[in-house]
Amino acid sequence: MTTTLTRPVSTVAFPRLALVHYRYGFLETVRVPMAVLGTMLFPALALLFFVVPQRAVAGDPLAAAAATAQLAVFAVMSTSVFTYGIGVAEDRAQPFDPYLRTLPAGPWPRMVGRVLNGTTWSLLGLVPPILVAVLLTEASIPFDRFLLSVLLVMLAGIPFLLIGLTIGYLMSSKAATAVAQVVVFPLAFAGGLFLPPETFPGWLDTLSTFLPSRAARDLVVSAATGADLPATALPVLLGWTVAFALLTAYAYRRDEGRRFH
Amino acid sequence: MTTHDLPISVEHVTRRFGETVALDDVSLAVRPGEMVGLLGPNGAGKTTLLSLVEGLRQPDAGTVRVFGSDPRTAAARVRLGSTPQETGLPPSLRVAEVVDFVGRHYPDPVPTADLLDTFGLTDLARRQTGGMSGGQKRRLAVALAVVGRPDLVVLDEPTTGLDVDARHVLWDALRSFHASGATVVVTSHYLEEIQALAERVVVVDHGHVLADAPLEEILGRVAMRRVTLELGAGHAARLAGLGGVVQHQVEPSGRHVLMTPDADLVVRSLVGAEIPFRDLEVRTATLEEAFLALTRKEAA
Structure with missing residues (x-):
């Protein structure tokens, strides 16, 4: 009988594969800039139109920093829900997606590449509002607080990443686009990302306390300005993270079962 | 010969989709260096069989092995090459980027420039795949199947919808790839394609293997x-x-x-x-x- 081909068979190392998926995922996103441009510019525009003209806020270093922190949370939240929610749903609809499953890589390099890509865009989304704050307001905080705030805004983005993934794995791309919008804006308003929660009526303030957007806002504003961190913030963030980690796992398995059983 | 040496070993595989039985107790062994055509009308079970070999789906009963391993594990697929189903390529990526992206999943890929040259895609290297014609996309799709220097290539309807010239370019590329020692499995519902590529033909319909014989014998039976x-x-x-x-x-x-x-x-x-x-x-x-x-x- 024919001799067997005995080439050494080894797969490509995981970190390299993850970087390959990151690189091409990023390229795909950057080639269709409209998909991210709106999301990226909205927080800076909000700052420009609603905060900069109010001298009472823009002229006060801490108040301006707090307003910027709120919009930074919005930037990360909307980027996460949109890029993961719509991105995953669109990818699932592409015939290229099952093809990638036939390549010698498990599902994780793609997932890690996806998260790195989303993180990159979230970080990029922080640049415009911070630039507006630095150039056009009196916002001023020590550099170590600034770094801590950026770190925390990214960490506080995790539940939104998971909300995005849940939407992406559960829904068609059309439904995901609609649902992502419906989720992001009410969460932002009720979470005090556009108007500070101090202006809320009592019932809304109470409701707001249980939202991940409010908890993320409180955490980042506290880091940026030194304001007291409400005791509810961390447990609320953690609760949403655990809940949506479970939901993401459920949605992912359900999708796998449907398409790749 | 043990199953470890067999590029494809399918034993008593049954696969249902709801009420439909796509594959009914199918067994098939593909030996190293063979060029096999899976022939059958649409809906016969060819694509289901390939999806099992590619590790995309699981059989309800029976076993599927690729070089002795379960194709659902990533490591087993390092010796396997396949094409994107339909002409679904990421529209915003350029041709050379897609080749590079897929090639980087393998330990020793064909250099992108060489592969593009083999498939006559050099001039299109910087074209976004969304701007390619159907025939060009097909060529790229087949090129992706061989970028990792696989020992086994499975192709689902590789030249469907192509004009005669484009079809011959692809057939030539596949024949020379086979001549280099690789095992090739092609599905088609076109007799002409099977005739051009296969040495052994497996006829599938309604989830059953109807015939499994050398090309000449099959040709005699279906030329009606x-x-x-x-x-x-x-x-x-x-x-x-x-x-x-x-x-x-x-x-x-x-x-x-x-x-x-x-x-x-x-x-x-x-x-x-x-x-x-x-x-x-x-x-x-x-x-x-x-x-x-x-x-x-x-x-x-």
């Missing part, structure tokens, strides 16, 4: 003519017993349809038996018609 005619009442019963007739059916219009490997023989018998037929037509049977005739004959 379809003879149709009109007939006065009372003579119909004489048609079925006619020399060379494999299958006899009556269309709703009342025309009689005879399937035969030898139309000349049928016409001579018709005349010889003095059957009063009118409006005789003879044409080459489509593969699907030939299959139906074969299936019924074997079921009978």
Whole structure:
């Protein structure tokens, strides 16, 4: 009988594969800039139109920093829900997606590449509002607080990443686009990302306390300005993270079962 | 030979989708260096069989092995190359980028420039795949199947919808890839494609392997003519017993349809038996018609 081909068979190392998926995922996103441009510019525009003209806020270093922190949370939240929610749903609809499953890589390099890509865009989304704050307001905080705030805004983005993934794995791309919008804006308003929660009526303030957007806002504003961190913030963030980690796992398995059983 | 050496080993595999049985107790072994054509009409179970080999799906019963390993594990697929189903390529990526992206999943990929050259895609290297013609996309899709220097390549309908020239470019590329020692499995519902590529043909329909034989033998069995005619009442019963007739059916219009490997023989018998037929037509049977005739004959 024919001799067997005995080439050494080894797969490509995981970190390299993850970087390959990151690189091409990023390229795909950057080639269709409209998909991210709106999301990226909205927080800076909000700052420009609603905060900069109010001298009472823009002229006060801490108040301006707090307003910027709120919009930074919005930037990360909307980027996460949109890029993961719509991105995953669109990818699932592409015939290229099952093809990638036939390549010698498990599902994780793609997932890690996806998260790195989303993180990159979230970080990029922080640049415009911070630039507006630095150039056009009196916002001023020590550099170590600034770094801590950026770190925390990214960490506080995790539940939104998971909300995005849940939407992406559960829904068609059309439904995901609609649902992502419906989720992001009410969460932002009720979470005090556009108007500070101090202006809320009592019932809304109470409701707001249980939202991940409010908890993320409180955490980042506290880091940026030194304001007291409400005791509810961390447990609320953690609760949403655990809940949506479970939901993401459920949605992912359900999708796998449907398409790749 | 152990299953470890076999590029593909499928044993007693059954796969259902709801009520539909896509594969019914199918067994198939593909040996190293073979060039196998999976032939069957649409919906016969070819694509399901390939999706099991590619690790995309699991059998409900039975085992599927690729070089002795479960293709659902990533490591088993490092010796396997396949094409994107349909022409679904990421539209915003450039041709060279897609090749590079897929190639980087393998330990020793063909350099992108060389691969593009082999498939006549060098001039398109910087084109976004969304701006390619259908034929160009097909060429790229097949190129992706071989970028990782796989020992086994499975191709689902590789040249469907291509013009003659493009088809020949791809066939040549696949033949030279096979000549370099690789095992190739191609599905098609075009006899012509199977004829151009396969040395061994496996005919699949309704989830069963109907035939598994060298190309020549299969060609003889599916090369059928379809003879149709009109007939006065009372003579119909004489048609079925006619020399060379494999299958006899009556269309709703009342025309009689005879399937035969030898139309000349049928016409001579018709005349010889003095059957009063009118409006005789003879044409080459489509593969699907030939299959139906074969299936019924074997079921009978």
